[in-house]
Structures are given as structure tokens and as C-alpha cells.
Amino acid sequence: MTLRADRNSRAETSELSEIAAAWTAELPDVDLAPFLVSAGILRLAQQVEHAFTTLARSSGIGPGDLRVLLALRRSAPEYAMSPTALFKRLMITSGAVSKQVDRLAELGLVERVPDPEVLRGVLISLRPGGRAIAENAMRRIATSFCGLEHLSAAEANQALDVLSGLQRTMDAAATTDRT
Incomplete structure (x- = not known):
């Protein structure tokens, strides 16, 4: 073309x-x-x-901080993740997660708790204030965000199909480029 x-x-x-x-x-x-x-x-x-x-x-936080809260909120039912799981999910460095968790903990939005399954392990747990911010943000994204809420269901599905196709094409090219 x-x-x-x-x-x-x-x-x-x-x-x-x-x-x-x-x-x-x-x-x-x-x-x-x-x-x-x-x-x-x-x-x-x-x-x-x-x-x-x-x-x-x-909401009084930065975009990286909000991404942490959203990742924790969708990690039901515990609403807690290890720092390693967080940085892998968010595709950022462990140092960035640590700084964001420090800020969010200072604000009382998350807390570090012992991981019951890992000796000396730590989980980042969502606190009620963090949960409220994450839920409010997701409601706003779903109802009033960049005008995308005006897409019909068919248009949204079509856009998602195109994006999936682009992702497959780019993933295939990345795999080919590495060989």
C-alpha cells in the first residue's frame, strides 16, 4: 500500500x-x-x-503513582503485589517502583506488609484511600476520557481489533529483528 x-x-x-x-x-x-x-x-x-x-x-499524585494504584486495584482479591510483580506489570525499573511506593506510602495510599508466602518477602498493599483514588480514576477513564467514551461499542471493538493487529505485527517484527 x-x-x-x-x-x-x-x-x-x-x-x-x-x-x-x-x-x-x-x-x-x-x-x-x-x-x-x-x-x-x-x-x-x-x-x-x-x-x-x-x-x-x-488526585494529588503523579501518573506513575496512579499506574501503581490501578495495578494494585485490579489485583483482586488481595489488592497486593510484590515489588517485583509491580515493576514487571508496569514495565518500569525496580527503582522507579520503590520511589513510587515510598511516595504513596507517605500519603497513606499503600503500605508494605509481610508476604505470608515468602520468607522476608514484602507485598505492596492498597489502602482504602488508594483504592478510592484508583476506582475514581477508572470510573473517569471509562466515562469521560479523551472523548473515547463517545465511541460506539462497534467502533471500540473495531479499534481494539486494529490495535491487536498492530501489536501482533510489531511483535513479529521485533522477534524477527532479534534473530
Whole structure:
């Protein structure tokens, strides 16, 4: 598939269309589809991250802290995880988890408790205030977040299918690149 920018496009062309037009003028033989898809994903990710940061800040915490609370809240029924499980789930460093847990513990939103299954092990446990913040945040994300709440069920399912396909394609490419 080759995407070409229409040089006679309307005045209200999107920024991606303008970028495509500029690159098409410079490299007319290049298929811009992979670049435009990745640029579109990055723009969406930036919008979502901005909204997520705003949501976290409205609760008096940072976005990384909110991610910790959300991970703990969905880890029912204990609402507790080891620091190792947290950093693996969140795909961040153990040091970042430690700093976030320290901040959240100071705020009384989580606590470190002994792990009954691991000698000298520790679990990060969600406290009632942390649970309330996580639940409120998830309700807000589900009902009023970046306009995505306006998608019909069919549109949301279609978007999820496309995202799954993109993830499979990128995972396959990453596996191929490592060999």
C-alpha cells in the first residue's frame, strides 16, 4: 500500500497530511504508510498521556503513582503485589517502583506488609484511600476520557481489533529483528 499526499488537499488538512505532503515532495518514491501509522500512534499516545497526567494530578499524585494504584486495584482479591510483580506489570525499573511506593506510602495510599508466602518477602498493599483514588480514576477513564467514551461499542471493538493487529505485527517484527 502506498500513501500519497494530495497536493490539492483542503485547507483543513491534518498535521499528518501536511507531514505526508512534505515527505512525498522530498521522497516521492517512498511508501509513507509505516511512518504515518507510527506518527499517528505517537500523537494519540501523547494525547492519552496528557489526559492521564491531568487525571492523576487532580488526585494529588503523579501518573506513575496512579499506574501503581490501578495495578494494585485490579489485583483482586488481595489488592497486593510484590515489588517485583509491580515493576514487571508496569514495565518500569525496580527503582522507579520503590520511589513510587515510598511516595504513596507517605500519603497513606499503600503500605508494605509481610508476604505470608515468602520468607522476608514484602507485598505492596492498597489502602482504602488508594483504592478510592484508583476506582475514581477508572470510573473517569471509562466515562469521560479523551472523548473515547463517545465511541460506539462497534467502533471500540473495531479499534481494539486494529490495535491487536498492530501489536501482533510489531511483535513479529521485533522477534524477527532479534534473530
